Amino acid sequence: MFEQAVQFSEAFRQGAGQMRGSLVPALKGCPHCNTVHMIAAPSLGTCADCGAEMKVLGPAQA
Numbered sequence: 001m002f003e004q005a006v007q008f009s010e011a012f013r014q015g016a017g018q019m020r021g022s023l024v025p026a027l028k029g030c031p032h033c034n035t036v037h038m039i040a041a042p043s044l045g046t047c048a049d050c051g052a053e054m055k056v057l058g059p060a061q062a
């Protein structure tokens, strides 16, 4: 009984961690002109200003 509760809470904790991770706003940035945008599409695409490939930015870099 107690063991099941522990397993459940562990699974819940992992699930919550994944959910929290997906809620972090994903940003993409242009290495050329330092433009930062929210990632709104599955593909990063290129910078609208200079055409360079956009790079994914972590929360620490944003």
Ligand SMILES: [Zn+2]
Residues within 6 Å of the ligand: 030, 031, 032, 033, 034, 035, 047, 048, 049, 050, 051, 052
């Ligand atoms: Zn650019």
